[in-house]
Every structure is written in structure tokens, then in C-alpha cells.
Amino acid sequence: MTRLRNTEKTGFRLRRAAGAVPLLAMLLASAWAQDLQVTAEVNSNVVGLQDQFQLTVTATGGESRDAEAPKLPRFQNFRVVAGPGLSTQFQWINGRSTSSKSFIYTLLPEKEGQFTLDPIEVVVGGRIYRTQPITIRVTSAAPAPPPRRLPATPFGNDEIVRQSTLPSGDQVYVTAELDREAAYPGQQVTLTYHLLTQVGVSGLQLQENPPLNGFWVENLEVEARPAGTRRIVDGREYTDYVVKKQALFANGPGMLKIPVSTFAISVRTAGDLFGLFGQPETAYRKTSEITLHVRPLPQENCPADFNNAVGSFTLTDEVNRTEVSVGDAVSLRVTLAGRGNLKQLPDITFPPAPDLTLYSSKREDNVRPVAGDLIGGEKLWEYVIVPKAPGNQTIPALSFSYFDPELESYRTVSTAPISLKVAPASEAGSTTGGLSGINRQNLTRQGTDINFIKLSGENLEPRRPPLHSSPWFYVLASLSLLFSTGSFVIQKRLAQQTQNVVLARSRRAKRAALRRLRKAEKAGRVAPRRFYDEAATALEGYLEDKFNLPGIAVTADTLERVLEQKDIDPVKVKEAVAILQECDFGRFVTASQAPEQRTDLGRRIRGMIDTLERAQP
Numbered sequence: 001m002t003r004l005r006n007t008e009k010t011g012f013r014l015r016r017a018a019g020a021v022p023l024l025a026m027l028l029a030s031a032w033a034q035d036l037q038v039t040a041e042v043n044s045n046v047v048g049l050q051d052q053f054q055l056t057v058t059a060t061g062g063e064s065r066d067a068e069a070p071k072l073p074r075f076q077n078f079r080v081v082a083g084p085g086l087s088t089q090f091q092w093i094n095g096r097s098t099s100s101k102s103f104i105y106t107l108l109p110e111k112e113g114q115f116t117l118d119p120i121e122v123v124v125g126g127r128i129y130r131t132q133p134i135t136i137r138v139t140s141a142a143p144a145p146p147p148r149r150l151p152a153t154p155f156g157n158d159e160i161v162r163q164s165t166l167p168s169g170d171q172v173y174v175t176a177e178l179d180r181e182a183a184y185p186g187q188q189v190t191l192t193y194h195l196l197t198q199v200g201v202s203g204l205q206l207q208e209n210p211p212l213n214g215f216w217v218e219n220l221e222v223e224a225r226p227a228g229t230r231r232i233v234d235g236r237e238y239t240d241y242v243v244k245k246q247a248l249f250a251n252g253p254g255m256l257k258i259p260v261s262t263f264a265i266s267v268r269t270a271g272d273l274f275g276l277f278g279q280p281e282t283a284y285r286k287t288s289e290i291t292l293h294v295r296p297l298p299q300e301n302c303p304a305d306f307n308n309a310v311g312s313f314t315l316t317d318e319v320n321r322t323e324v325s326v327g328d329a330v331s332l333r334v335t336l337a338g339r340g341n342l343k344q345l346p347d348i349t350f351p352p353a354p355d356l357t358l359y360s361s362k363r364e365d366n367v368r369p370v371a372g373d374l375i376g377g378e379k380l381w382e383y384v385i386v387p388k389a390p391g392n393q394t395i396p397a398l399s400f401s402y403f404d405p406e407l408e409s410y411r412t413v414s415t416a417p418i419s420l421k422v423a424p425a426s427e428a429g430s431t432t433g434g435l436s437g438i439n440r441q442n443l444t445r446q447g448t449d450i451n452f453i454k455l456s457g458e459n460l461e462p463r464r465p466p467l468h469s470s471p472w473f474y475v476l477a478s479l480s481l482l483f484s485t486g487s488f489v490i491q492k493r494l495a496q497q498t499q500n501v502v503l504a505r506s507r508r509a510k511r512a513a514l515r516r517l518r519k520a521e522k523a524g525r526v527a528p529r530r531f532y533d534e535a536a537t538a539l540e541g542y543l544e545d546k547f548n549l550p551g552i553a554v555t556a557d558t559l560e561r562v563l564e565q566k567d568i569d570p571v572k573v574k575e576a577v578a579i580l581q582e583c584d585f586g587r588f589v590t591a592s593q594a595p596e597q598r599t600d601l602g603r604r605i606r607g608m609i610d611t612l613e614r615a616q617p
Helices: 002-035 471-497 501-507 509-524 528-547 559-565 570-586 595-615
Strands: 037-042 046-048 053-060 078-093 096-109 113-117 121-124 127-130 134-139 147-149 161-163 172-178 188-197 201-208 215-220 229-233 236-250 254-258 262-268 280-286 290-294 311-319 323-325 330-340 356-371 374-387 391-395 399-404 409-414 418-423
Touching (some): 053 121, 201 236, 311 399, 311 418, 501 528, 509 595, 528 595, 559 570
Parallel strands (some): 046 134
Antiparallel strands (some): 037 053, 053 096, 078 096, 188 236, 311 330, 356 374
């Protein structure tokens, strides 16, 4: 009886101990979680509009090493330009260990005033912790630099306090400047980025550059190592470096914004407390937003053929010869030159010419700075003109209208008409006689090739019984059905074996193109102009097969865009377009019938095919 009572007491004690274990674990976990702290702080609560400051989010104690990168809210009036930088610390003092994990961000203010940084969420071990909000005052002038604390030295635990070596916003900053405050659509406005500094700078990088919506943009070259110039701003002397230039052409009227750009500047610091061991530091600076007023083009005295061209231009044309025969080709070269965004200009409109056939052959843009930073150059068109009738024919005058923003008026430039002396086509050289009906012949009877229809119905009777009455008809029909079924099965199996039709087409592209090119060279020995037809077919067929292009895509207007979308080198794309244009030109111009030109073009096509084969896997 006594033994039973002792057993009951022991069991009761075990149950009490077992119940205490979860409770103890919960208390330890709660104490461990309470030991973990997440805080946020800034190195200064007062910053200048052109200054940066640091935001540090720190998890201390507990499982701080498991802290995930903070989820930053969308800070209003502040821009995050760098971070997070990661810093971890571990200390063992008097038998007690502490650890921390910090995430460091660099921020730039966007306007003056007093603002609040919202609480920041940090996930540690699956739990979410939130920091306290922080109040920051942004002033127009840079305040005194905040003190910086150096790590403890091996000779003691005291920290050494010194002033920050990072220059203030009025010692080094960047600006974006326009060369004019107002412009017309299509008129060039030059945007220049300046770095102004009173301290040593060892490097600069564009950190953030939003798109310039509403503008056509052409980048202008600046010196890789720009030479600084002396510049006085608000009575203070700076060294001014031009770090970036762009030519802007507004697409339409209105108030257009030049957004803020951010730069990372590597500056040389002054060193430690004794002026030693200086290290480069990164200063982040941003430009101010700029507004450009784009005025609408005037409606008064606007020419009927005006097509939104803005600038200052001249128009010229020339032909390779003025005496030809019917069916021969004349090369007409038209050049539009001057200042303005030539890439946006439309094609020249060719007036009607009933006795001339016009073929568009080539178009080239040679755009570059022509006067300092002003964009200009030449836009060239080449046409092939084939006279259709003998006599004195005239290539009509061409005209082009534009708006001159400096004179604020419309202008029209024109060429003079060109006279052609067209002789009748020779018997050997005429290629249009059969089409125009010049050498027509009357229909004559040759032998017995034309016989009369018999109209009498005498002695008409079937010569053999109908086919469907024969048993062989059903035998043949059955064999035909079996043959069709077998063909279907075979075709299905072949389709399964060649599922990737595009790959098979690409693999045979080179072989088929070279076969067509050999055919072109053979045909060119007899009829030179046929060489260009067959050569163009060879290259077009190769591009269609190699890159799985539809036939409509292999044109001068769309080929460049389609191939660049397939990551083909732009230089190779331009060469392919040039070759196809030469093939088109060679079909009409007599000078292109020279054997050496055909040989050279064939060599270039082979080289183009070999290059594209090596470029593709």
C-alpha cells in the first residue's frame, strides 16, 4: 500500500515537470524575442537640399543574423540613391555576447521643408518588426557636417569623434542647363550637364537618368577627360566640367519636363584626424527639374506641301547623263543638306511625269554635328528613271518646304527641271518592244495547226463501254484508297520526325542560297541584268530561311528593324540592306552590267552569308 502511494506521488511529479517544459520554452522564446530590437536612425536630422544623408536600419540581439533586407516604404520627398550596404558586428564582453546586423542606405532630399520617414518593416525569423518614424528637416543651405565616429582602437574602448570628410552640397554639385528657354517643335535645344566642384574629383557615374519623354534625342560627344574651366556662381569660384550633352527635338508643343538625373561622384577626402590615410568617398548629387516651353508652329503662310520639317536646308539634284535611249536608265541623285533633325524629315515628293518610269533605289542619312553642337548633315535619295517614249523629256523640278526657327518664317527650296534627250530604242537593246506592241505581227496559218470543227452528227456512236461498268474500276478505286491511307501515315511519321520545321529551314538556308547565287552568276554571263534578279533572290531567300522571316519582311524599309529584333549586329544588317539596294539599282542602270561589279557583289553576298552563319548558333 505504501509502495502504491509512492508511485502515485512520483507520477504526479513527472506530470508537473512535463507540463513545465513547454512553459519554460515559451518563456525563453519570449525573452529571446524581447531581446531582439530593430531600430532606424539617420546620421543627421537636418540636411541641405543638395546634401545626402544615411539611413541605417539595425537589428540587435537575438537572431539578428537572420534579419532580412528591410522593405522600404515609398518615401515622399526623398530619393534612395544607394544601398543597402550591409554591416554585421559581434562582441563578447564579460561573458556576454551581443550581435547586430545593419542595412545602410543613402538618400537625397527633393525639396525643402520638414518631413517624416515612415516606419520600416524588417522580417526576422518569420516575424515582422517595425521601426519608429524619423523627422528630418531639409534646408536650402548646407548645415555643419555631422560628426563621424570611428571604431574603437585596440588601446581602449573609447571612440574617437571627428568631422565628416564628405563635402557639402555647395562644395560639389551637378546642374542641367538648356541653351534656350523656349523652342518650336523640331527645333534643336541643347541639354548640358555640368559638374561644379571645389574639391578633388576622381570619377563620376550617371546613377539614374529617366527617359526624356516628348523628345527625339541625339547624344553629343564630350571629352573623355574634360578640361575644367573657371566659373563663378553666387560669388564662389568652382571648377566646371561638362560631363554630358544631348540634342533635344520636341515632338510637339506644350510644357515639357527635363526630369531629375542623379550622379555618383568619387571625391578625394582629407584623411583622418591628422590628415593621413584619406580614402575616396562617394557623394551623390542630383540635378533640378527643368521646364521647356515649346511653342506651336504658326499657321499663317504655311505652304501646302509643308510636312513638319524645321531647320535650314538646301536642295540639289543631278543625273549621270542627259542623252539616253528608250528603255535605258538614268540615275537621279537628290541631296537635302543643312541644319536640323534630318532623321525625322519625310521623303521628297516626286511630281507626276507620264513619260517617265520612276524607281526608288537608295536612301541614306548622314547626320552629325555640323556647327559646334548643332545637328545637321545630308539626306540623299537615288532614283532610277526609265524614259518610255523618244524625244525631249523633262525630269520635273523638285521642291521642299520647311520652317526656319531663327527667322520664324516658312521657306521653300527647289531644283531646276532637267532635260533629257531620248533616242528611239534599238532593235537589239529594246526591252519594251514586245510590251508596247511595236513589233507586232499578224496571225497567219502555219501548216495545219488550225482545224475546223465538224458540225455534222452522222455516224456518232460510243467507241467503248463506260468505265464504271468495268470491275477494274472498283479495283483501282480500292488501290487508290489504300495508297491515300498509306501516304497519310507516312506523312504523319515524317512530320513527327521533323517537328522543328524552322530549324530544318534554317539548316538548309546556306546551301540553297549558294545554289541560287551560282545560278545568278551563270545567268549574268548572257543577260547581265538577270544576275541582279537572281542574286537578290539568293540573299532574300537566305534571310527568309535562316531567320524564319515572311517574304514581306525582306524589304529595305522593314529588314533593318526585323533583324535588329533578332539581335543581329547592326553593321551586318546595314550591309545586307545595302546589298539588296544595289541589286535593285543594278536591274536598271546600264553601268552596273560591268563584269567586275557583278563579281564583287557576288563575293560580298558570299561573305555576308558566311558571317551570318558564324554569328548564329
